[in-house]
Amino acid sequence: MTIHDLPVATKQTFSVVGKSVKRSDTLEKVTGTAVYAGDIILPGMLHGKIKRCDIAHARIKSIDTSKALALKGVKAVLTHENVPRVLHYGSPHPRSASVTKDQYILDDRVRYWGEGVAAVAAVTEEIAEEALGLIEVEYEPLPAVFTVEDALKPDAPAIHDNGLDENNVLPPVIVERGDIDQGFAEADLIVEGEYDLGRPTAAYMEPNICVTQWDGNGKLTIWSSTQTAFMVRGALAEVLGIPLNKVRVVVDHMGGGFGAKQDLFQHEFLSALLARETARPVRMEFTRKETFFGGRSRHPGKIWLKQGFTKDGRITARQARVVFNSGAYGSHSPGVTNVGTAAMTSLYRCDNIHLEGRAIYTNTPIAGAFRGYGVVQTYFAIDLQVDEAAEKLGFDPAEFKLKNAVREGDIAPSNHPIVGHGLEDCIRRGMAESDWYTVRKAPKGDGVKRRGWGIGCEMHGSSAYPGIKEQGNAIVKMNEDGTVTLLTGTAGLGTGAHTALSQIVAEELGVPFEDIAVVQGDTDVVPWDIGAFASHTTYMGGRAAQIAAADVRRQVLAHAAPMLEAAPEDLTIVDGVIMRTDGSNRSIPLSEAVAPQRGMPAIQLVGVGTYTPTKSYSFGAHFVEVEVDTETGEVAVLQVIPVHEIGKVIHPVAAAGQIEGGIQQGIGHTLSEDYVIDLTNGRSLNPSFVDYKMPLSMDMPPIRTIILETAPDPGGPWGAKGVGEDPIIAIGPAIANAIHDAIGIRFRHYPITPENVLDALRAKMKEA
Amino acid sequence: MTRIVTMTVNGEEHELPSPANRTLLDVLRAEGGLTGTKKGCDVGDCGACTVIMNGKPVNACLVLAVEAEGADILTIEGLQHGPDRPHLLQEKFMEHGGAQCGFCTPGIVMMAKALLDENPAPSEDEIRFALAGNICRCTGYTKIIEAVQDAAEELNKARAQ
Numbered sequence: 001m002t003i004h005d006l007p008v009a010t011k012q013t014f015s016v017v018g019k020s021v022k023r024s025d026t027l028e029k030v031t032g033t034a035v036y037a038g039d040i041i042l043p044g045m046l047h048g049k050i051k052r053c054d055i056a057h058a059r060i061k062s063i064d065t066s067k068a069l070a071l072k073g074v075k076a077v078l079t080h081e082n083v084p085r086v087l088h089y090g091s092p093h094p095r096s097a098s099v100t101k102d103q104y105i106l107d108d109r110v111r112y113w114g115e116g117v118a119a120v121a122a123v124t125e126e127i128a129e130e131a132l133g134l135i136e137v138e139y140e141p142l143p144a145v146f147t148v149e150d151a152l153k154p155d156a157p158a159i160h161d162n163g164l165d166e167n168n169v170l171p172p173v174i175v176e177r178g179d180i181d182q183g184f185a186e187a188d189l190i191v192e193g194e195y196d197l198g199r200p201t202a203a204y205m206e207p208n209i210c211v212t213q214w215d216g217n218g219k220l221t222i223w224s225s226t227q228t229a230f231m232v233r234g235a236l237a238e239v240l241g242i243p244l245n246k247v248r249v250v251v252d253h254m255g256g257g258f259g260a261k262q263d264l265f266q267h268e269f270l271s272a273l274l275a276r277e278t279a280r281p282v283r284m285e286f287t288r289k290e291t292f293f294g295g296r297s298r299h300p301g302k303i304w305l306k307q308g309f310t311k312d313g314r315i316t317a318r319q320a321r322v323v324f325n326s327g328a329y330g331s332h333s334p335g336v337t338n339v340g341t342a343a344m345t346s347l348y349r350c351d352n353i354h355l356e357g358r359a360i361y362t363n364t365p366i367a368g369a370f371r372g373y374g375v376v377q378t379y380f381a382i383d384l385q386v387d388e389a390a391e392k393l394g395f396d397p398a399e400f401k402l403k404n405a406v407r408e409g410d411i412a413p414s415n416h417p418i419v420g421h422g423l424e425d426c427i428r429r430g431m432a433e434s435d436w437y438t439v440r441k442a443p444k445g446d447g448v449k450r451r452g453w454g455i456g457c458e459m460h461g462s463s464a465y466p467g468i469k470e471q472g473n474a475i476v477k478m479n480e481d482g483t484v485t486l487l488t489g490t491a492g493l494g495t496g497a498h499t500a501l502s503q504i505v506a507e508e509l510g511v512p513f514e515d516i517a518v519v520q521g522d523t524d525v526v527p528w529d530i531g532a533f534a535s536h537t538t539y540m541g542g543r544a545a546q547i548a549a550a551d552v553r554r555q556v557l558a559h560a561a562p563m564l565e566a567a568p569e570d571l572t573i574v575d576g577v578i579m580r581t582d583g584s585n586r587s588i589p590l591s592e593a594v595a596p597q598r599g600m601p602a603i604q605l606v607g608v609g610t611y612t613p614t615k616s617y618s619f620g621a622h623f624v625e626v627e628v629d630t631e632t633g634e635v636a637v638l639q640v641i642p643v644h645e646i647g648k649v650i651h652p653v654a655a656a657g658q659i660e661g662g663i664q665q666g667i668g669h670t671l672s673e674d675y676v677i678d679l680t681n682g683r684s685l686n687p688s689f690v691d692y693k694m695p696l697s698m699d700m701p702p703i704r705t706i707i708l709e710t711a712p713d714p715g716g717p718w719g720a721k722g723v724g725e726d727p728i729i730a731i732g733p734a735i736a737n738a739i740h741d742a743i744g745i746r747f748r749h750y751p752i753t754p755e756n757v758l759d760a761l762r763a764k765m766k767e768a
Numbered sequence: 769m770t771r772i773v774t775m776t777v778n779g780e781e782h783e784l785p786s787p788a789n790r791t792l793l794d795v796l797r798a799e800g801g802l803t804g805t806k807k808g809c810d811v812g813d814c815g816a817c818t819v820i821m822n823g824k825p826v827n828a829c830l831v832l833a834v835e836a837e838g839a840d841i842l843t844i845e846g847l848q849h850g851p852d853r854p855h856l857l858q859e860k861f862m863e864h865g866g867a868q869c870g871f872c873t874p875g876i877v878m879m880a881k882a883l884l885d886e887n888p889a890p891s892e893d894e895i896r897f898a899l900a901g902n903i904c905r906c907t908g909y910t911k912i913i914e915a916v917q918d919a920a921e922e923l924n925k926a927r928a929q
Contacts, residue, residue, distance in 0.1 A: 022862060029870030030858040030877060032804020032844030039803035126789070205808045205816060205871040205905050255806070255871030256905055288809040494869025494906055653865040653911070660908030661868065689813035689903060697899040700909045 015575065016506040016513045017718060020653035023499040024518060025253065025492060034253040037223040038209040038285055045211070046075055048274050048284035049128040050116040050267060051135050052293055056363040056682025057144035057157065060108050060117065060137060067134040068120060073127035075278045077135065078119045080106040083273055086239045090263055090331040090366070098338070098467045100169060100330025102160050105239065105269040110139075111159055111328035112363050113682040114293030116266045121274040121282050144363040146679045148302065148325050151362045159328065159361040166360070169326045169333040173341045173357035177411075183317025183352025187308025191389045194304050195381040196749035199325075199677070200669035201297040202370050203694060206255020207288055208295065212271040213281040220272055221248045227257040227491045228531030233523045235264045236272060251521040257493050258665070259369040259725075260296040262533050263331055267294070292687030296368025297675050299324040299336050299359070303381040307350070309389045313403050315350040322357040322378060324367070331368035333359035335467050340374020342413040347379060347423075347459055348386050348404040364677045365684065369533065371665065372728045375460055380750065383456050383733030388746055397737065398436055398455045401621075402427045406459060408711075414466055414615045420711025422619035422645035423459060429706060430455065430643040434623040444742055450628050451638070452742025456734030457621045462539035462713075462722030465615040470536065472544035472613070473527035476505055476552045478605035482576060482591035484511060484552075487519045489529025490541040495724060496654030497537045501545045503650050504538075504717050508549035509556075510573030511590065527608070535722025538650055539616060542717045544609040551607030559603050560593040616713030618721045620644040622663070622734040628742045630761055633754030635739060637667055637701045640731065644705075647712040647721035655723050656705040662727025663703055667695045670732040670750045775836045777802065778846025786833035793817045793828035796843060804844040804874050808903065815902030818875035818882075819843045825882035827901075844874035847881065857881055857919045866915035868906035876902045880916045888924055892917065 028034035065077040083105045090103050110117060118135050122128035145151040151159070151167040159167055184190065210224035220242070226232050229249040237247045254261070267284040275282040286294060301324040308317035322341050326333040341357030383401075390400035405423040412418050430436070434453065444450045463470050475487040486505050492498055502516040520526055529541065557568040560578045564571060564586050572581050579587035596602060623641040628634075642659050649655050665673075672693040676685040686692050712719020732750060740746045745760045770785050777800060784799040793810070796802045796819070808816035810829045817828040820842040847855045857877050860866070867873040876899060883890055883898040890898065895916050896909070904912060 020865070023865070026862045026867045026870070027854070029867045029873050030844075030861045031848055031854060032802075032874045034870050035803075036806075036871065038807070039797075041798065041801075041803075126787070203905055205814065205869065205903065206806070207808070253870060255808075256869040258905075285807075288811065288813070494867075494871075496865075496868070657865045657868055657907055657911060660910045661906040662908075664908035665905070688811070689809050694903065694905070696903060697896040697909045697913070700896075703908060703910050 014507060016503045017648065017650050018652070020651055021499065021503060021513045023496050023654065024502060025498060036206060036253050036255055037211060037225045037251065038206070040211045040223045042211065042213060042281040045281040045283055046121040046123060046274070046278060047125040047128045048119055048121045048271050048282045049132055050270065051118040051132040052114045053110040053117050054113060055110065055139050055141060056113045057142040058110050058139035059142060060110065061140050062138045063118060064136040065118065068131040071127065071131050071134060073123040074120060074131045075123070075280070076121045076274050078106065078270060078273055079117065080108045084239065088235060088239050090329050098335030098464065099332055100334060102162065102330050105266065112365055114365060114684060115328065116294065119270040119274060121278055144682055146362055146364055146677060146682050148323050148360045148362060151360045159363065169330045169359040169361055170337060173337050175342055175345060175355040176353060177345060178352035180317055180319055180352050180354040184308045186310065186316040188311045189309045189389060189392055190306060191309070191385055191392065192306040193385055193748050194302060195384065197301045197377045197380065198669065198674040198751050199297045199300040200673040201292060201295060201675045202258040202260035203692065204256030204258055204261065207286040207291045208265055208267060209285040210268050210271050211281060211283045212275040214276050214279070219246045219248065221250065222268065222272060223250045224268055225254045225261060226251055227262045227493060227533055229491060229521065229523050230489060230528050231531055232264055232268060236268065239269060240272065249523045251491055254491060254493055258371045259373065259533055262531055263296055263368050265294060288689060289687045292675060292684055293365060296331060296366055296370065298370040298376065299326065299333070299367040299374065301325055301377055303378060305381045305385055307385055307389065309393060311393065313393060313395055313400055315348055315404055317352045318344065318350045319354045320344055324359040325364065326359040326361050327364045327366040328361065329366045331366050333367070335464070336374035338467055340378045343375045344378045344382060346406050346410070346413050347382055347457060348401065349406055349410060363682050371662065371725050373725065376729050376732065379458055379729050380732050384736055384746065384748060387737045396440070398427060398431050401455060401457055412617055414461060416614060418617060419713050422711035423457060423621070425708050425710045426619050426621035426643040426645050427457065429708060430621045430623040430641055433641050433643070433706060436623070439625070440741065448629060448631050450630060450742040451625060452738045452740070453623065453625050454734045454736065454738025454741055455621060455623055456730040456732065456737060458726060458729035459617045459619045460535060460726045460729060461615045461617055462716065463536040463613045463615045464534040465613060470530050470540060470613060472540035472611045473529060474541065474545040474548040474609040475527050476545065476548040476607045478552050478556060478594060480594055480596045480601045482594055483515045483517065484509060485517050485519055486545060487526045488541060488545060489526040490520065490537050491532040492520060493532050495537065495658060496651055497532065497541070500538050500650040500654065501542055504542045504546050505549040508546050509553050511576045515576065535724040535726070538720050539716040539722050540611055540613045542650065542720060543613065543715070544611040546717045547609030547611055548607040551609065552605050555605050555607065556590070556594065560588060563588055563593060613715050616647070616715050616721045618644065618646045618723060618726050620726045620730045622730040624731070624734040624738045626735060626738040626742055628739060628757060630743065633757035635671055635752065635757060637735060639701050640703045642703065642705055642727060643708065644723060644726055645708040645711050646723045647716055648709055648719040649707055650720055652707065655707055658723045659705050659727040660703050663731050664695055664700055666728040666731030667735065670735045670752060672751050672753065674751050771834060773833050773837050775838065776840045778843060784833065788834055790833050791829050792831040792833045792836050795833040796828060802843050802845050806871050806874060808871065815879065816872050816875040818878045818902065820878055820882055825879050844878055847877065856922060860915040860919040864911045864915040864918065866907065866912040872902060872904045876904060876912060884920055884923065889920060
């Protein structure tokens with residue numbers, strides 16, 4: 001067990017919540033029986049494939065599909081000429097300010113190298129693949145831009161006609177607090193820097209996949225690997241012009257998403273259209289390469305940041321310009337820009353703030369939602385610069401961060417007051433666990449390999465409020481044997497969400513965890529859900545499940561009251577037994593109380609929970625030791641001590657698993673992961689798992705996870721908050737700051753590659 | 769040209785039709801109905817399709833089905849001892865939280881099985897080395913390593929008794 005600190009929550013003892021019960025989804029996973037969308041095999045099923053362009057920006061002059069259609073086994077070919085032309089949202093969040101409406105299923109124009117231009121359905125994958133090569137496309141090249149700098153030039157081509165100049169995806173986001181000029185005037189020290197951010201991608205293990213089928217009544221069923229089943233339903237219905245009750249989206253298990261599977265992808269439309277045209281089921285699976293071409297990366301970008309500090313260590317002013325590279329479509333750029341920019345108001349306290357955030361179209365693959373959603377980028381800049389200021393002012397960096405940490409009552413980026421002192425608690429605990437002062441003073445080594453320690457901090461909201469007004473729903477039914485069925489629309493990305501929700505229902509009802517069964521992943525059956533993203537599943541979906549369970553509990557107690565000759569409020573349920581609380585020892589097993597009478601259910605016990613949350617914040621501080629090889633430039637992360645404050649912990653092992661996995665992805669984008677685009681022609685240079693370098697079993701250091709419950713939020717079930725995105729945010733700055741501790745060089749970009757380290761070491765030597 | 773390939777899969781003889789250019793992975797999944805073995809990259813980079821072939825772990829996407837003629841194949845579906853009787857490795861993955869999204873899990877469990885068959889008491893470094901070709905994107909590997917270590921210890925204890 002690596003969790004050191006799980007203090008019992010105040011006032012209440014728990015029988016299921018807070019225990020690492022056996023997850024309800026893992027037996028199927030370890031035995032290979034879990035059904036993912038790609039495991040659906042239907043009679044007569046065809047295989048669909050997408051033809052992708054090999055030019056970054058062009059108008060399609062002509063597409064000749066005759067040879068492809070003539071190939072034996074090809075059943076249909078779609079191009080922009082025979083699919084509905086409906087402008088649709090890149091991500092199907094309902095009419096929110098987070099996403100843009102700038103995509104067609106297939107357009108007569110391509111805006112990045114690798115965009116789909118046609119689709120084929122054939123009896124085998126091999127034939128479909130062969131047919132792609134027979135489709136002849138003639139392009140009229142258009143001038144293309146691959147960097148934000150070029151896209152902003154006055155003579156740059158307009159990639160979309162959205163009424164905004166300079167390829168802006170959205171009007172600039174401006175956030176102001178206090179008086180920025182006054183703030184800088186009060187400063188004794190001003191630190192300014194530019195931070196350059198690479199293009200990491202989610203690299204989920206399960207490639208995008210869907211299987212579509214129409215029935216005889218014109219109803220579409222789609223099995224898809226998506227985090228947002230109801231959003232997929234809504235967008236498909238809208239674009240295909242059919243009502244919601246004619247679209248059924250099914251997602252049982254899914255092989256990871258990390259945020260990037262909340263867009264609606266070309267293949268989901270194309271598969272549905274191919275299936276309709278051929279009157280046969282169609283399966284469309286991305287190759288691994290296509291997950292790079294057609295997937296969504298984190299936004300690359302540049303951040304210019306300037307802050308003012310006093311000698312005694314206060315931050316007096318913070319000014320920033322954030323420019324994100326959106327790629328060829330807007331996708332989540334409005335959300336990412338708003339969330340990432342607004343996040344800079346917080347973390348370290350400052351009253352005088354001026355921030356500007358922008359997202360710019362370029363002819364590169366699409367950036368979208370990915371764990372950390374803009375905040376990975378902006379907190380990388382802030383934390384590095386605060387670390388730098390601490391050094392310049394003669395403070396220990398951890399002490400300096402503690403001194404400036406956001407705290408109870410401060411105004412959060414969402415404009416709500418912060419609850420509790422979570423960040424301070426994390427920093428203090430991490431300093432103690434790492435023996436901070438000792439390790440920072442330890443010799444760095446004078447040989448080839450140098451060691452150092454760094455600290456990075458973060459906070460992140462559970463829920464996408466205020467960008468999206470969210471809603472979680474749940475239905476809880478008690479069966480006539482006392483067992484319980486939870487119906488939830490939240491997706492099972494692999495986080496253990498359904499287990500956590502079951503624990504919450506069991507706890508609220510007073511029944512054993514094993515008595516809860518979950519029905520999920522079918523939009524025809526479960527209540528509406530906005531999707532699994534924004535670290536909100538436990539916070540929002542969990543609260544909705546708790547409300548629904550409480551509803552059932554009330555009904556059960558009212559039903560049982562006459563049997564125990566007591567008022568409902570004088571009854572409780574403990575471990576499946578209803579008992580009087582007056583000490584009279586009178587009780588009745590739940591199964592008996594709700595048992596059928598003359599073969600008929602005695603009562604229909606159905607509870608509905610709807611919850612519209614605002615937002616809570618979780619906090620984290622990562623303490624990291626690195627070793628820099630000054631001959632090869634390689635940086636090895638030797639150990640990580642992540643301390644996270646996430647309110648009431650529902651399932652400690654699952655929560656720790658989220659933290660450790662987030663650290664893995666964060667080490668990746670900080671040191672090696674970068675989806676590289678050729679800046680001369682827009683071509684993808686490393687769309688494979690061999691060339692896109694992720695930290696694997698040999699690279700991952702020991703991680704000593706510490707979870708605190710010191711700042712529970714009243715909005716979540718028993719104070720629970722989110723944890724999904726937090727760990728990927730703090731690890732990056734912690735590593736960069738540790739590298740500085742080891743070799744005295746401050747990098748202001750990621751990934752920090754061995755080449756970068758060697759170049760910087762050489763430059764430093766020259767200077768000396 | 770489609771050929772009939774005869775192989776033993778999970779202890780049973782199977783005759784599976786396959787074109788000459790189709791991989792063992794695709795044939796196991798589509799013809800054999802054994803979808804527990806996953807396709808994460810189809811080019812041998814990710815290890816999600818690891819099965820045990822004639823006692824050795826292989827990426828089923830790098831083996832042509834016709835090459836498996838006469839072979840003895842063990843897939844994730846064949847690992848448990850019977851209904852409701854998971855293999856110890858499967859138990860330990862559940863207990864330690866070694867599976868999150870679960871997509872890499874069958875491949876990793878099979879690779880761990882191959883490791884323990886050959887080296888019943890691996891060190892942490894040996895486990896990490898054995899799993900170097902299996903990508904997991906969810907766990908950070910911590911809980912996977914713990915699960916394999918724990919399974920190895922328990923298997924050895926059982927052997928010693």
